[in-house]
Amino acid sequence: MTTTTTTGADTAGAAPRPAHTTPPAHTGPQPGGPQSGPANDERLRRWRLVLGADSAEGTGCTLTGRDAAMDGALTALYGAGGRPGGRGRNSRAAGLGASAPSVARWLGDIRTYFPSSVVQVMQRDAIDRLGLAALLLEPEMLEAVEADVHLVGTLLSLNKAMPETTKETARAVVRKVVEDLEKRLATRTRATLTGALDRSAKISRPRHHDIDWDRTIRANLKNYLPEYGTVVPERLIGYGRAARSVKKDVILCIDQSGSMAASVVYASVFGAVLASMRTLRTRLVVFDTAVVDLTDQLDDPVDVLFGTQLGGGTDINRALAYCQSRITRPADTVVVLISDLYEGGIRNEMLKRVAAMKSSGVQFVTLLALSDEGAPAYDHEHAAALGALGAPAFACTPDLFPEVMAAAIEKRPLPVPDKEAHR
Secondary structure, X not given: OOOXXXXXXXXXXXXXXXXOOOOOHHHXXXXXXXXXXXXXXXXXXXXXXXXXXXOOHHHOOOOOHHHHHHHHHHHHHHOOOOOOOOOOOOOOOOOOOOOHHHHHHHHHHHXXXXXXXXXHHHHHHHHHHHOHHHHHHXXXXXXXXXOOHHHHHHHHHOHHHOOHHHHHHHHHHHHHHHHHHHHHHHHHHHHHHHHHHHHHOEOOOOOHHHEOHHHHHHXXXXXXXXXXXXXXXXXXXXXOOOOOOOOEEEEEEEEOOHHHHHHHHHHHHHHHHHHOOOOEEEEEEEEOXXXXXXXXXXXXXXXXXXOOOOOOOOOHHHHHHHHHHOOOOHHHEEEEEEXXXXXXXXXXXXXXXXXXXXXXXXXEEEEEXXXXXXXXXXXXXXXXXXXXXXOOEEEEOOOOHHHHHHHHHHOOOOOOOOHHHHO
């Protein structure tokens, strides 16, 4: 069995601990080898933090001070039968309601001892392993957590059950995450798509500052005049600048089933960014078995997110039918379907609609996920069928999304990552 340790004293316990693990034989003092010393002590300390008390007696290492506090926070979550807030190694609080103050203290502890990225993982594990989602309905709990995309997804799924006293705090948490995402993504997205829109406006006689001189010179090398040391171009190559009028229509069609939570968050932020560009007309549609058009709320992605209802079934065909009915300029329209493709509607009709849109000139993009996570679970049969129609389905990170949109706008091949994984 292979076990991975982290580097640095403050993050040595960051990885989730195995329930039953025995330290490799070489971790303790070896016959004929060094029996003690700073390097060996540090190695044993790290093994002790990684393995936890229940499995690490063989290390002979006793934790004190900050290390003991870190170990307690990890044991509360990853120890056998663990629940944040319990006392003693094997004793845990019996009910979530009674343990709420202790959970709040635990959340504060992990923010003290671990970096933000590790805190987010531990919070996510606590919600999944210990059923702490209900505690997020309390304002005091929301103020104690580390806000990230996954927490926003959990809050959105609890939206209908959330009391009014909590909703204001929840909106503040969601707004903080959304604003952070906009700062990270907006500038690059606008720059990338503005360039793509400029290049997509091809003209036969470009203005001087729009000439692509490299391609123009290459195309006219036969007209080189050595006596003058110059090229006389017969044909100028370049692109016109996109005017302020709308050049492209973009329809974001987002599956709001529970598994797509992170994608809904990112898509809402991107939708707001795209809607802020005058040369794009952006429509945002979310769906499960019903279809909701949230275009009017695109000026505030927080409103968009609270207008979604995570969970429920999926009817992709119905959603695409609505999107198709809103297309007025097929050749200048990009439709982005963000879904895991688990269709609850009419499969053949869904594929027919995609084929019809593509044959009319629509650029159709299928994203299995729009998130920083790894390869998602998705319907491979439907993904293959869409790929056969010329609409490859693939997972996309937020950082890649501007490039995908730029390629769709310019009607060039999409930058599909890891093609083998999405066949």
